[in-house]
Amino acid sequence: MDDSDEDQRLPHHREPKEYVSLDKLAELGVLSWRLDADNYENDEELKKIREERGYSYMDFCEVCPEKLPNYEEKIKNFFEEHLHTDEEIRYCVAGSGYFDVRDHNDKWIRVWVKKGGMIVLPAGIYHRFTLDTDNYIKAMRLFVGDPIWTPYNRPHDHLPARKEYIENFLQEEGGGQAVDAAA
Numbered sequence: 001m002d003d004s005d006e007d008q009r010l011p012h013h014r015e016p017k018e019y020v021s022l023d024k025l026a027e028l029g030v031l032s033w034r035l036d037a038d039n040y041e042n043d044e045e046l047k048k049i050r051e052e053r054g055y056s057y058m059d060f061c062e063v064c065p066e067k068l069p070n071y072e073e074k075i076k077n078f079f080e081e082h083l084h085t086d087e088e089i090r091y092c093v094a095g096s097g098y099f100d101v102r103d104h105n106d107k108w109i110r111v112w113v114k115k116g117g118m119i120v121l122p123a124g125i126y127h128r129f130t131l132d133t134d135n136y137i138k139a140m141r142l143f144v145g146d147p148i149w150t151p152y153n154r155p156h157d158h159l160p161a162r163k164e165y166i167e168n169f170l171q172e173e174g175g176g177q178a179v180d181a182a183a
């Protein structure tokens with residue numbers, strides 16, 4: 001993403017544009033699938049993901065003024081940088097939106113999730129969400145067991161989920177420490 005403070009709903013590409021591969025996202029623990037959103041009720045691929053990853057809970061969240069209670073406040077809160085103590089799993093069945101995640105250098109990567117896109121943000125990753133200029137998303141929310149939606153706004157580095165995230169995804173091999181060889 002660029003560093004501009006312009007409308008959060010704009011794409012915010014860098015100039016020239018830079019793209020991040022799905023492999024790079026996976027290195028940050030961010031997983032994604034492309035699914036058939038017109039068939040989510042009978043989709044065997046979705047069923048398999050849910051079974052393998054234990055996503056027993058499911059509901060829908062529609063983000064638009066007519067459907068989301070306290071819309072303005074929620075939009076503001078979604079865009080505050082935060083983490084969760086569990087995975088955030090969203091499957092876009094209609095509309096679109098941006099999930100921004102921090103990379104290894106603490107820079108934002110903007111992930112545009114459109115109809116059919118499913119994304120998993122790992123526990124402990126700093127992130128935020130905004131609608132794009134189409135102003136609408138309908139997302140399936142999945143969870144392992146009873147859902148906990150609590151956002152912990154940055155900084156919450158002392159939480160075990162954050163420490164585990166750093167250990168699993170941000171630390172280089174060998175703890176990232178330089179080794180001085182002495183003769």
Ligand SMILES: CSCCC(=O)/C(O)=C/O
Pocket residue numbers: 061063078088090097127128129137139
């Ligand atoms: C598209 S679902 C709304 C965003 C959300 O639930 C969340 O937790 C963002 O971080």
Ligand SMILES: [Fe+2]
Pocket residue numbers: 082083084088127128151
């Ligand atoms: Fe979140």
